[in-house]
Structures are given as structure tokens and as C-alpha cells.
Amino acid sequence: MLSNATAICLVATIDGSKARPFYEETLGLKCLTEDEFAIVFELKDTVLRVQKVPEFTPHEFTSHGWRVEDIESEINELNSRGVEFVRFRCFEQDGLGIWDTPGARIAWFRDPDGNLLSLSEVKWGN
Template sequence: MVADGEVMGFIPTVDSAKARRFYEDVLGLRFVSDDPFALVVASQGTEIRIAKLHEFTPAPYTILGWRVKDIEQEVRTLSAKGVVFKRYPPLEQSDAGIWTSPSGARIAWFADPDGNVLSISQHVDGVASA
């Protein structure tokens, strides 16, 4: 059954060298492999295949995100590494770029070197994801 399988994420890139530096050095993901088709990294046991393409248009929405325990600290850490957090008017975001959803979840968005939108979020215990 599919429900018993391991989940794997997919992200496109046109520059796998830049992508590898970003996902390993900036985000701290573990390198798994690199072949002519994809760079593979892992996050808490979930593999992410960064597919090598000649061209693509990044989606305007979040394609992958991470739940974190302390979003303020994560934003500070990533900002210190050069990550710029996205602004989405008319959402009311903090000076750091964090939006608080109606459920209480706090979310911040950023892009990888290819323009793929990623997010980090901190969720309120017992409340469904935003």
C-alpha cells in the first residue's frame, strides 16, 4: 500500500551545484547522492530529489516546508546565512517576515536559488496545519 511507503519530495533545479550548496550549507540537509538525473538530500529521514532540468518556471506557491520548534530562531539563523524571507501583501507579517495564521500557526516563506518557494512553520499543539 502507498500509505505504508516512505514519502519522497521532488524539487526542480537548473543549477545543481548552487542547489547543493543551498540545501546542504544553508539549510543543513544531509547529502545522499548525486547522479545525472538528480541530487538527493535528506531531512529527518525523508529524501528530497532535486531533479536536474534544463529549464522550468518556479511555481508561485510553496512546494515544500518544514515544521520547526522555534520559528523566530530559525528565521534568525537562516537570515544570518543570507536567506531573504518573502513578503506577501496583504498578509500582516512581522518585521522578520513571519505571518500568524488564524489557527495560530506561524509561517515564513523563502526561495531557493532556483526561485522555488519553501517555508518554515511553527504550529500550535493540537491544531491542524495551516
């Protein structure tokens, strides 16, 4: 049933005036619409809905991620736009902050609300 439906990605913000420029200018996403409830950005084959909420405590785990072809290039581009990548004591990460697992190479960063976001260069399938 839902295996053929398109997923909608969701994250929260308490300050749309900071979230919109981060996702639009820093990450390069196209804003489709904004109202008092959310800011909606175009993604490949779906959308990212940044929900405006009055209170929010970010999760300690990844809220949203992107599958990328060349993680080093993406990290370098985001670094040039002021994005800082997160380092975790429990993972062995390289100089760019990439954790190399058997199935993927992963790096994490946070949005202005503290949502943990990731880049993944996968080693399995297309």
C-alpha cells in the same frame, strides 16, 4: 495503502552547482547522493530529491516546507546565512516575515531556482 509509505519530497533545479551548496551549506542538509538526474538530501524520516531539469519556471505557491519548533530561531539562523524571507502584500507579516494564522506561524523564502520554501511552527497536534 500509501498512508503507511514514506513520502519523497521533490523540487526542481536548472543549476545543480547552485542548488547543492544552498541546500547543503545554507540549509544544513546532508547530501546522500548526486548524479546527472538529481541531488538527494536526507530529511527527518524521508529525503528531498532536487531534480535536475533543463527548463523550469518556479511556482507561485509553496513547493516544500519544514515544520519547526521555534520559527524565530530558525529565521535568525537562516538570515545569518544570507537567506532573505519573502513578504507578501496579502498577508500581515511581522518584522521577521512571519504570518500568524489560527493554526500555524509561517514564513517563506526562495532557493536559487526560485522555489518557494516555507517554515511552519504549527499550533495543532504533534
